[in-house]
Every structure is written in structure tokens, then in C-alpha cells.
Amino acid sequence: MRKLSFISALAVIGLTAPVAPTQAAETITVASWGGTYQEAQAKAFFKPTADALGITIKEDTTNGLDDVRLQVTGNAVKWDITELGADECARGSKEGLFEKLDYNVIDKSGINPKLVHDDWVGISYTSVVLIYRTDVFGDKGPKTWADFWNVEKFPGRRALSSGQATETLSVAALAEGIPIDKVYPVDVDGALKSVDKIRGHIDAWWTSGAQAMQLVKDGEVDMASIWNGRAGTLKKEGAPVSFSFDQGVLTADCMVIPKGSKNKDIAMKALAMFVSPQLQANLPLYVDNGPVNERAFETGKIPPERIKDINSAPENAKKQVLQDAEFWRDNLVDATEKFDNLIQQ
Amino acid sequence: MSVRPAEFVSRGVNADALKADARRESLGLLGLCSPGLALVGIIIVLPIGWLFWLSLFDETGQLSGANYARFVEQASYIRTFLTTFEVAFIVTGLCVLIGYPLAYMLSQLPRRAASICLIFVVLPFWTSVLVRTYAWLVILQRKGLVNNWLIDLGLISQPLPLAHNFAGVIIGMTHILLPFLVLPLYASMKAIDADYLRAAMNLGAPPTATFWQVFFPLSLPGLAAGVVIVFILCLGFFVTPALMGGGKVIMWAMRMEQTTSLYSNWGAGSALGVVLLAVTLGLLGLFRRLLGTRAASVWGSQ
Numbered sequence: 001m002r003k004l005s006f007i008s009a010l011a012v013i014g015l016t017a018p019v020a021p022t023q024a025a026e027t028i029t030v031a032s033w034g035g036t037y038q039e040a041q042a043k044a045f046f047k048p049t050a051d052a053l054g055i056t057i058k059e060d061t062t063n064g065l066d067d068v069r070l071q072v073t074g075n076a077v078k079w080d081i082t083e084l085g086a087d088e089c090a091r092g093s094k095e096g097l098f099e100k101l102d103y104n105v106i107d108k109s110g111i112n113p114k115l116v117h118d119d120w121v122g123i124s125y126t127s128v129v130l131i132y133r134t135d136v137f138g139d140k141g142p143k144t145w146a147d148f149w150n151v152e153k154f155p156g157r158r159a160l161s162s163g164q165a166t167e168t169l170s171v172a173a174l175a176e177g178i179p180i181d182k183v184y185p186v187d188v189d190g191a192l193k194s195v196d197k198i199r200g201h202i203d204a205w206w207t208s209g210a211q212a213m214q215l216v217k218d219g220e221v222d223m224a225s226i227w228n229g230r231a232g233t234l235k236k237e238g239a240p241v242s243f244s245f246d247q248g249v250l251t252a253d254c255m256v257i258p259k260g261s262k263n264k265d266i267a268m269k270a271l272a273m274f275v276s277p278q279l280q281a282n283l284p285l286y287v288d289n290g291p292v293n294e295r296a297f298e299t300g301k302i303p304p305e306r307i308k309d310i311n312s313a314p315e316n317a318k319k320q321v322l323q324d325a326e327f328w329r330d331n332l333v334d335a336t337e338k339f340d341n342l343i344q345q
Numbered sequence: 346m347s348v349r350p351a352e353f354v355s356r357g358v359n360a361d362a363l364k365a366d367a368r369r370e371s372l373g374l375l376g377l378c379s380p381g382l383a384l385v386g387i388i389i390v391l392p393i394g395w396l397f398w399l400s401l402f403d404e405t406g407q408l409s410g411a412n413y414a415r416f417v418e419q420a421s422y423i424r425t426f427l428t429t430f431e432v433a434f435i436v437t438g439l440c441v442l443i444g445y446p447l448a449y450m451l452s453q454l455p456r457r458a459a460s461i462c463l464i465f466v467v468l469p470f471w472t473s474v475l476v477r478t479y480a481w482l483v484i485l486q487r488k489g490l491v492n493n494w495l496i497d498l499g500l501i502s503q504p505l506p507l508a509h510n511f512a513g514v515i516i517g518m519t520h521i522l523l524p525f526l527v528l529p530l531y532a533s534m535k536a537i538d539a540d541y542l543r544a545a546m547n548l549g550a551p552p553t554a555t556f557w558q559v560f561f562p563l564s565l566p567g568l569a570a571g572v573v574i575v576f577i578l579c580l581g582f583f584v585t586p587a588l589m590g591g592g593k594v595i596m597w598a599m600r601m602e603q604t605t606s607l608y609s610n611w612g613a614g615s616a617l618g619v620v621l622l623a624v625t626l627g628l629l630g631l632f633r634r635l636l637g638t639r640a641a642s643v644w645g646s647q
Contacts, residue, residue: 066606157487162592204509205592219488220509333608340603341421344595 044282090329110295156222163207400615412616433579509591526571533567
């Protein structure tokens with residue numbers, strides 16, 4: 001009896017309680033690389049999108065394709081959108097890890113067609129550039145990768161990336177004098193031969209952007225390949241360095257909706273906002289990664305003196321090689337292993 | 346059972362009852378051990394077995410020896426393997442050279458002074474390996490503290506290559522692993538009864554003979570424990586060689602990381618693990634044999 005009355009009391013409370021909103025504000029989770037880059041993305045993309053769509057965007061960080069593969073194959077997808085390197089997107093697409101994108105929702109105009117695919121789309125650009133220390137070379141430092149490879153004319157300590165073999169192989173092809181529009185498809189064996197020529201003169205192989213920056217900053221090396229964001233930071237900090245986008249290697253990042261995302265439709269709308277010219281134009285205001293949407297440069301949001309420092313600005317983009325994600329989808333593993341075998345001999 | 350010793354049979358009427366008792370007791374013991382055995386089985390034997398199983402399949406899922414064949418075919422694997430053991434031997438040797446005198450000194454100090462000094466040995470444990478490695482980078486690099494001082498003092502004109510190479514890896518790892526040698530060694534030295542030493546000297550042994558013939562052999566179990574710990578830790582080291590080696594000192598663990606995360610080839614990565622495990626166990630067996638029974642207590646047997 002007592003028990004019953006207790007239950008009925010509960011029922012009464014339940015009936016009379018104010019009707020809860022049928023659904024709380026919808027939440028999606030977006031994963032990116034963390035650090036200053038993700039902070040910039042939060043200001044440029046996530047916050048304006050959350051405000052405009054009236055949703056909550058939760059952030060997480062990713063280590064890349066392995067994380068997505070684990071979530072999708074383990075049927076435990078916790079991200080609705082995640083960032084990846086373009087070659088990872090191409091590989092994951094081949095493995096069927098992502099949801100199809102709806103280009104009726106996402107406006108692809110202004111994005112390089114090479115970065116618009118059924119289930120992934122570009123989001124931003126990083127460049128690999130050649131940096132040298134001006135306290136060692138003045139303004140007569142190595143300007144091209146052929147100069148970097150020329151150890152007689154430009155003596156000094158050198159660093160290249162070993163963690164991103166694909167970028168170093170592109171650079172090695174450029175060092176052989178291959179013009180920027182002929183680098184792709186990369187002749188991997190030829191590029192490896194080129195690496196073989198320089199590897200004895202490399203004083204440090206770096207695996208992270210922070211490491212590349214530290215090597216140059218502390219004068220541990222006199223010239224290096226480096227990501228433009230890190231190079232820009234060094235310059236801003238007043239380090240005696242010089243770099244340009246000539247013969248840079250443009251690498252795109254991309255975004256995907258992992259297969260099995262529970263908020264696919266909102267994620268699609270959010271992604272459409274992220275790649276829109278208006279929000280894309282925000283990105284270079286906070287970080288050196290260039291917008292993937294060319295129309296961002298027409299919004300008038302980016303000051304003209306800033307545009308010349310952005311790697312994906314049309315003026316700069318045409319001096320650089322665009323990493324071909326689909327080429328690396330098919331060749332990355334094999335080429336990376338050959339590259340590692342070569343430099344670890 | 347057919348080779349039952351003759352005297353056991355002749356011992357008489359109780360034999361069968363005793364045998365049944367013994368069997369019951371061993372079953373009881375097995376029962377008591379079973380939770381532990383199950384735990385070890387689940388968290389050690391099963392995963393290692395699975396690792397071994399994975400290593401037998403190539404990327405297409407076919408049963409093959411391809412994952413092992415690459416060790417012979419690729420020069421870089423052999424290079425990496427040799428580097429790993431070279432580093433492990435050198436670091437262990439340096440740890441012994443530095444750690445033995447240090448532990449000896451600690452064991453001879455008065456208790457108070459010894460505990461203060463021990464704090465300095467243990468203190469680095471509370472700092473992350475990553476932080477200590479970066480600190481070494483700051484100290485050792487081309488424009489780091491050491492090179493700047495030496496150049497300012499006029500001792501050298503060109504900076505010494507101390508970081509981003511083999512030397513840097515050795516210095517960094519020796520520093521990080523030293524406490525692992527000192528602590529067990531110190532414990533075993535403290536346990537040596539000073540009366541043995543007095544007795545030796547009483548019988549006319551000079552100090553060096555007392556040390557080498559009495560103290561040193563008694564400290565061997567502690568030394569062996571320390572050496573084994575340091576050596577095994579060396580084989581699996583990752584952070585310090587990755588940062589201090591400038592990408593030129595590639596150890597086995599780094600190769601494993603590349604294989605699993607970069608090439609996503611779990612079979613090949615497992616094969617690396619299996620080979621390292623097998624070689625390590627082989628070396629431990631060899632080591633045990635070399636040091637003989639004196640160090641046997643390290644493995645808990647008599």
C-alpha cells in the first residue's frame with residue numbers, strides 16, 4: 001500500500017511537472033588537431049556556426065585516420081565531424097569510413113575540385129617552405145630546393161621532415177629541377193634517389209612542427225623545410241630567418257563526417273558553414289593556415305597586406321605544388337616505407 | 346608412474362594414502378593460485394599469443410612469413426636492430442660505471458646524509474621523461490649551455506656534436522635510467538653485513554682485497570637486478586631517442602610505432618614485437634647463465 005501510494009505520488013509529480021523541451025539544443029562534436037590551430041578554428045568556424053545554427057559544438061582532438069578507423073570499425077563513433085590530412089581522407093574514403101556529403105547543402109564553389117569529393121572536402125592549407133637563417137647567410141641564402149641540395153654552394157647544417165615522407169619526396173623532386181606543374185605524379189624512385197643524395201648532409205630529421213621550429217630557432221640548423229605556420233611564428237618572434245612561398249608544397253587538410261555519426265544532418269549544415277567564404281575568410285585572421293575556399297579572398301574581410309602572407313592566396317598558390325591526395329592514397333604506405341628504409345640505413 | 350622409485354614402494358602401507366594427500370594438496374594449491382594464473386593468462390599470455398598470431402599474416406590476411414622476411418630483406422631493419430642493442434649495451438655499461446660507485450658511496454654514508462643524497466637520485470623520477478629530454482636538448486645542442494661555455498672558455502673553437510646524434514641519445518638515456526640501477530644496488534649493498542668486511546680485514550685482507558673478494562660478490566645480486574632492469578628498459582625506449590637522435594638513431598620501438606601508425610601494418614608491427622621479445626628472452630637466459638647462481642635471486646629462484 002505504502003509502496004503504491006509512493007508510486008502514484010511520483011506519477012502525479014511526473015504529470016504536473018512542467019513539460020520539458022522536446023529536445024535540448026542539439027550538440028555535435030568536432031575533432032581537430034588541437035593547439036593554436038584548433039583555437040583559431042574555434043574562433044573562425046565553430047563559434048560563428050554554433051551561433052548561427054543555434055547548436056552547441058563540442059570540441060575534441062584527433063590523432064588522425066587511425067582514430068576514425070577505430071571509431072567506425074568499433075561502431076563507437078563519437079565525432080560528427082573530424083579533420084584529417086587530405087591523403088588520410090583519400091585513404092579513409094577508399095576504406096569506406098565516411099558518410100557521403102550532400103553538395104546541395106555544402107556549396108563547393110571556390111574550392112579546388114581536387115579537394116571536393118563524394119565523402120570529403122578540403123578545409124584549409126598548410127605549406128612546406130624552405131627557411132634559412134639570415135644571421136648565417138644574410139639575404140643570399142638558399143632560395144630553391146636545388147640550392148638546399150647544393151652543399152658546396154650553401155654549406156651549413158640542414159634539417160628535413162622524416163615524419164611526413166610525402167612532403168619530403170615532393171621537395172626532393174623539386175630539388176631535381178622538376179618544374180612545379182610536373183611534380184605530380186611523383187616519380188617515387190627518382191625522388192628517393194634525390195633523397196639519397198642529400199641524406200648524408202642532413203643533421204636532423206624532424207617529425208613534428210614544434211621540433212622543426214626549435215631546430216631553426218636555436219640555430220641547431222641553418223636551413224630546413226618547415227611548415228609555413230611555424231615559419232611565420234619564428235619571424236613574428238623576431239628570429240633571424242627568411243622564407244618564401246617559392247617552390248612551397250601546399251598540403252590540404254580536409255573534413256569528413258565519420259560513418260555512423262548520429263547527427264549527420266546537422267553536421268552537414270555545420271560543415272557547409274565551415275567551408276563558406278565568410279567563415280573561411282576568418283581563418284587567416286587568427287592563424288597562418290590558408291583558407292581552402294578562394295572566394296574567401298573576395299569577401300573583403302582579409303586586409304590586403306595580410307593576403308600576401310597567406311599561402312593559399314592566388315598569387316602565392318601558383319608558385320607552389322599542390323600535394324595530390326589521390327596519388328598519395330595509392331602510394332603513401334609503400335613510398336613512406338621505402339623512404340624510411342632509405343634514411344634509416 | 347612406472348618409474349616409481351623402489352624405496353618409495355617398499356616404504357609400506359601408507360604410500361597410497363600419502364600420494365592421495367599430496368595430490369589433494371597440489372590441487373588445493375592450484376586452486377589457490379588460479380585467480381593469479383587466470384590474471385596472468387588474460388593480461389600477458391593471451392595478448393602476446395595474439396601478437397604472435399597477428400604477425401603470421403600479411404596485409405591481405407594470408408598466412409605467410411612476409412612480416413619476418415622483411416627483416417632480412419631490408420637493410421634498415423637490421424640497422425635498427427643493431428642500433429637498439431648497441432644503445433642498450435652502452436647505456437647499461439655507463440649506468441654501471443657511474444651507478445656502482447654512486448651506490449657504494451651512498452651505502453657508506455651515515456644514514457642521514459645517505460637519505461639526503463638518495464633524494465637527489467630519486468628526484469628526477471618526479472619529472473617527466475619528456476621534460477628531462479628537452480632539458481638535455483637545451484644543454485647539449487650546438488648553441489646550448491655546454492658548447493657555449495666550452496667556446497667561451499676557449500677550450501674548443503667548433504661546437505661539439507652532442508645533440509641530434511648517437512652521443513645525445515646515450516647521454517639522455519643514461520641520465521634517465523641511472524636511478525633504476527642505483528636503487529636496487531643500494532638496497533643490496535645496505536643489506537651486506539659489515540661484520541663480513543671486518544672479518545676479512547681482521548684476517549689480514551687489505552682494503553682492495555676486502556672490497557673485491559667480499560663486498561663486490563655480495564653486491565652482485567643487486568647489480569644484476571639493476572642491470573637487467575636498465576637493459577630491458579633500454580630496449581623499449583622511445584621518447585629520448587626520438588628527440589635526441591635527430592631522426593638518425595632509430596630504435597626498435599620507434600620502428601614499431603612507424604609500422605603500426607604510419608603504415609597501419611599491424612602484422613609487421615607484431616613481428617617486430619615478437620622478434621624483440623624472443624631476442625630479449627634469449628639474452629636474459631644467456632645473462633643468467635653468465636652470472637650464474639649468485640645472481641639467481643634476481644629471478645626469484647634458488
